[in-house]
Amino acid sequence: MKKTIYIITLLALFGMSKTTVAQPLAGGRAFSLAVCDSYTVRAWGSNDFGQLGNGNNSDSNVPVAVNLLTGITSVACGDRHSVALKNDGTVWAWGDNSNGALGNGTNTNSNVPVVASLLTGITAISAGRYHSLALKNDSTVWAWGFNGEGALGNSTYNNSNVAVPVSLLTGVIAISAGTNFSLALKADGTVWAWGFNTDGELGNGTNTKTNFPVQVNSLSGVIAIASGYFHSLALKNNGTVWAWGFNSSGQLGNGSSTNTNVPVAITSLTGIANVAGGRFHSLAIKNDSTVWAWGSNNSGQLGNETNTSSNVPVQVSLLTGITAIAGGEQHSLARKNDGTAWAWGSNGNGELGNGTNTNSNIPVQLSELCPVLSVNEITKQLSLAVFPNPSLGQFTLTLSVENGIVEIYNILGQKVYHSEITNQETKIDLSNQPKGIYFVKTVAEQKMRTEKIVIQ
Numbered sequence: 239m240k241k242t243i244y245i246i247t248l249l250a251l252f253g254m255s256k257t258t259v260a261q262p263l264a265g266g267r268a269f270s271l272a273v274c275d276s277y278t279v280r281a282w283g284s285n286d287f288g289q290l291g292n293g294n295n296s297d298s299n300v301p302v303a304v305n306l307l308t309g310i311t312s313v314a315c316g317d318r319h320s321v322a323l324k325n326d327g328t329v330w331a332w333g334d335n336s337n338g339a340l341g342n343g344t345n346t347n348s349n350v351p352v353v354a355s356l357l358t359g360i361t362a363i364s365a366g367r368y369h370s371l372a373l374k375n376d377s378t379v380w381a382w383g384f385n386g387e388g389a390l391g392n393s394t395y396n397n398s399n400v401a402v403p404v405s406l407l408t409g410v411i412a413i414s415a416g417t418n419f420s421l422a423l424k425a426d427g428t429v430w431a432w433g434f435n436t437d438g439e440l441g442n443g444t445n446t447k448t449n450f451p452v453q454v455n456s457l458s459g460v461i462a463i464a465s466g467y468f469h470s471l472a473l474k475n476n477g478t479v480w481a482w483g484f485n486s487s488g489q490l491g492n493g494s495s496t497n498t499n500v501p502v503a504i505t506s507l508t509g510i511a512n513v514a515g516g517r518f519h520s521l522a523i524k525n526d527s528t529v530w531a532w533g534s535n536n537s538g539q540l541g542n543e544t545n546t547s548s549n550v551p552v553q554v555s556l557l558t559g560i561t562a563i564a565g566g567e568q569h570s571l572a573r574k575n576d577g578t579a580w581a582w583g584s585n586g587n588g589e590l591g592n593g594t595n596t597n598s599n600i601p602v603q604l605s606e607l608c609p610v611l612s613v614n615e616i617t618k619q620l621s622l623a624v625f626p627n628p629s630l631g632q633f634t635l636t637l638s639v640e641n642g643i644v645e646i647y648n649i650l651g652q653k654v655y656h657s658e659i660t661n662q663e664t665k666i667d668l669s670n671q672p673k674g675i676y677f678v679k680t681v682a683e684q685k686m687r688t689e690k691i692v693i694q
Contacts, residue, residue: 301607393449428457488550492549532548578610
């Protein structure tokens with residue numbers, strides 16, 4: 239019997255790089271989160287504000303179930319609060335709410351998940367130190383929590399315990415929140431930033447804060463972004479990484495410890511598939527599925543068997559087959575292609591989740607953790623490849639099945655291509671389309687596969 243393939247856009251499944259479609263791991267201030275392949279959430283580490291979401295305020299050095307959450311596709315950690323995205327487009331949060339970071343219209347802490355008010359149709363989330371961000375399916379950005387430095391981007395400096403729209407920003411495909419500042423990636427490959435800027439984390443050539451978005455200088459062709467506490471990262475479509483902001487521990491990876499308010503290239507890194515930021519360290523996955531890290535290493539968060547900081551990338555020991563990464567305050571996390579999760583760095587509150595409170599400068603496997611959600615959702619067995627990607631608009635689509643329908647959508651959800659296919663390899667010409675990022679999704683026999691394509 240012939241199989242039918244539908245390739246459609248579904249922005250809720252896309253993460254912040256060409257290889258990631260969900261956020262299955264997240265790290266905060268001495269605690270961590272993971273999405274199970276059952277779409278439930280596990281948490282471990284510090285719990286003084288209820289950030290583990292399990293109904294109490296006791297730390298745990300092994301993963302515990304977050305209460306009453308199902309259908310979760312992505313998680314994010316703030317300093318001491320947690321955020322989760324459900325597959326119905328709603329947002330749930332728990333933990334510290336003193337600045338309104340839970341978004342439920344109160345400033346009361348909660349050790350169980352509460353729904354964020356006024357938010358529907360959400361496709362991506364991010365948590366900063368004291369604020370939270372959400373990306374809607376209309377490509378607008380919403381923010382809530384602490385706003386004393388303008389991190390909500392709504393042209394005020396007033397905190398909000400419900401979501402407010404970020405001013406003057408549309409066409410966004412990815413978001414990332416740091417300490418009192420925020421980043422957004424637009425479909426045209428440009429990066430925009432707002433909020434705290436004392437160390438140059440907005441990347442616009444100044445050190446002046448702003449409560450509305452400004453464009454990061456001289457960056458184009460960006461396909462992924464990430465924030466640390468006071469620094470920013472961007473991955474370009476040629477596999478290179480650029481960084482800006484605070485650099486006291488070498489977290490910009492450019493061989494210096496000098497702050498910069500404009501992006502600088504990490505020249506020793508090529509072939510990168512995704513990036514992540516910790517407090518004063520940074521992480522990257524290469525196309526060969528190895529992990530590289532740089533910056534502060536006082537607790538072993540670089541994972542290279544030392545506690546020596548590095549201002550250039552070093553390879554994390556013993557890790558291959560990695561599909562997802564996350565940075566916490568002083569620890570790091572990774573998901574392997576077999577569904578196991580690994581962690582390294584500080585462990586004073588059990589944030590490594592291995593049943594101990596001992597730091598580790600090499601990756602250790604988490605104890606008693608469910609298989610972690612694949613970054614390709616339920617699509618492990620459905621193969622979809624696009625080559626070349628990026629392209630000038632002409633590329634070949636290769637599927638693991640022979641018959642179906644191909645549809646490709648732009649960032650606004652508009653269909654730009656439709657065709658029936660009768661073999662596994664199909665040549666597609668979109669050279670008449672504007673430059674930018676486009677989305678595809680394959681569905682066959684309850685399997686899915688999503689891909690991001692870039693037209694230069």
